[in-house]
Amino acid sequence: MKQTILITGVGKRIGYALAKHFIAQDINVIGTFRTHYPSIDELLELGADLYQCDLCQPAEIDDMLTRIKAQHQGLDCIIHNASDWHNDKTSADITSADIMTRMMNIHVSAPYQINLALADMLTASAGESVGSSNIIHITDYVAEKGSQKHIAYAASKAALHNMTLSFAAKLAPAVKVNSIAPAMILFNEGDDEAYKAKALAKAILPKEAGNSEIIELVDYLLASQYVTGRSYAVDGGRQLK
Numbered sequence: 344m345k346q347t348i349l350i351t352g353v354g355k356r357i358g359y360a361l362a363k364h365f366i367a368q369d370i371n372v373i374g375t376f377r378t379h380y381p382s383i384d385e386l387l388e389l390g391a392d393l394y395q396c397d398l399c400q401p402a403e404i405d406d407m408l409t410r411i412k413a414q415h416q417g418l419d420c421i422i423h424n425a426s427d428w429h430n431d432k433t434s435a436d437i438t439s440a441d442i443m444t445r446m447m448n449i450h451v452s453a454p455y456q457i458n459l460a461l462a463d464m465l466t467a468s469a470g471e472s473v474g475s476s477n478i479i480h481i482t483d484y485v486a487e488k489g490s491q492k493h494i495a496y497a498a499s500k501a502a503l504h505n506m507t508l509s510f511a512a513k514l515a516p517a518v519k520v521n522s523i524a525p526a527m528i529l530f531n532e533g534d535d536e537a538y539k540a541k542a543l544a545k546a547i548l549p550k551e552a553g554n555s556e557i558i559e560l561v562d563y564l565l566a567s568q569y570v571t572g573r574s575y576a577v578d579g580g581r582q583l584k
Contacts, residue, residue: 344417345369345370345371346370346371346417346419346420347370347371347372347373347415347417347418347419347420347468348365348370348371348372348373348418348419348420348421348422349373349374349375349411349418349420349421349422349457349461350362350365350372350373350374350375350421350422350424351374351375351398351421351422351423351424351425351453351454351457352375352376352377352424352425352426353372353374353375353376353382353383353386353391353393353424354376354377354378354379354380354382354383355380355382356528356529356554357424357481357525357528357529357554357557358374358422358424358425359382359386360554360557360558361422361424361554361557361558361561362374362386362391363386363389364558366386366389366390366391371390371392371415372386372390372391372392373391373392373393373394373411373415373418374386374391374392374393374394375393375394375395375396375398375407375425376393376394376395376396377395377396377397377398377425379395392414392415394407394410394411398425398448398449398453399444399445399448399449399453401452401456404453404456404457405456408456408457408460408461411461412460412461412464415464417464417467417468418461418464418465418468418476419465419468419475419476419477420465420476420477420478420479420565421457421458421461421465421477421478421479422478422479422481422561423453423454423457423478423479423480423481423503424481425449425453426449426450426481427445427446427449427450427496428493428496429442429445429446429493429495429496430492430493430496431492431493431494431495439495442495443495443498443499445495446495446496446498446499447495447498447499447502449499450496450499450500450502450503451499451502451503451506454480454503454506455506458478458506458510462513462514462518465477465478465514465517465518466514466517466518469517469518470517472517473516473517473568474515474516474517474518474519474567474568474569474571475517475568476517476518476519477518477519477520477521477564477565478510478514478518478519478520478521479520479521479522479523479561479564480503480504480506480507480520480521480522480523481522481523481525481557482500482501482503482504482507482522482523482524482574483496483497483500483524483525483526484524484525484526484576484578484581485497485500486500486501486503486504486524486574487501487524487582488581488582500524503522504522504524504574507520507521507522507572507573507574508572511571511572512572515571519564519567519570519571520571520572521564521570521571521572521573521574521575522573522574522575523557523560523561523564523574523575523577524574524575524576524577524578525552525556525557525576525577525578526545526546526576526577526578526579526581527542527543527545527546527551527552527578527579528551528552528553528554528556528557528577529551529552529553529554530542530551545579545581545584546578546579546580546581546584547579547580547581547583547584548579548580549579550579552577552579556577557577560575560577
C-alpha cells in the first residue's frame with residue numbers, strides 16, 4: 344500500500360516543496376491550505392488531496408479531520424508546517440491578546456487537535472513495526488533563543504517543541520515524533536539587499552539554505568528507526584555568533 348503523508352500549509356515555500364517532493368516519490372499527499380494560491384491548483388493536478396482550512400478555527404479543523412478519516416484508510420506521517428509570523432505590534436484592529444491567541448492557535452492548538460485525532464491512524468499504519476510512523480513539528484530557531492519583536496510567535500513555537508516531547512512519549516513505540524527548528528531558510532520576494540545582508544550576517548554559515556535542507560532532514564527522520572523526541576536545528580550555526 345502506498346504511503347500517505349499529511350502536510351499542513353502546502354500553499355507555498357517549504358510546505359509546497361515538501362508536497363511536490365513526496366508526490367514525485369509516488370506518495371499520497373494530503374495537504375491543508377488557508378489561501379488559494381496558483382500552487383494549490385498545481386498540487387491538485389498532481390494528485391494531492393487538499394483541504395482548505397483556517398487552523399485558527401477548531402470547527403473547521405474538526406470538519407477537515409472528519410473528511411480525512413472518511414476518505415483515507417491509512418496515514419504514515421504528519422508534518423506540521425503551517426505557520427504565521429506575526430510581530431507584537433498592536434493596532435486598532437488587533438490587540439496583544441489577539442496576537443497571542445492567533446500564534447497559539449496555529450502553532451499549538453491545531454497540531455494538538457490534529458495529532459490526537461489522527462493518532463490511531465498513525466499507530467495502525469505502523470502495525471508491529473517500531474517507529475515506522477512519524478509526526479514532525481516545524482518549530483523555529485527562536486523557540487530556544489526568544490525574540491524581542493516576535494514574543495508571541497517565539498513562545499508558541501517553544502510550546503510546539505514541548506509537545507514534541509509529550510507526543511513522543513505518548514505515541515511510542517509505533518510513532519516517532521521530532522521537531523525541525525529552522526532559522527532563515529528562504530528569503531521572501533521583495534526582501535531588499537540590506538535586509539538579506541543583515542539576515543545572513545546572523546549565521547556563521549552565511550547563505551540562504553533553501554528547501555533542500557529541510558527536505559533532506561525530513562527524509563532522514565522518516566527513514567530513521569531510532570530517533571524520537573528530538574529537535575534538529577537548521578540555523579547556519581547562529582547559536583555561535
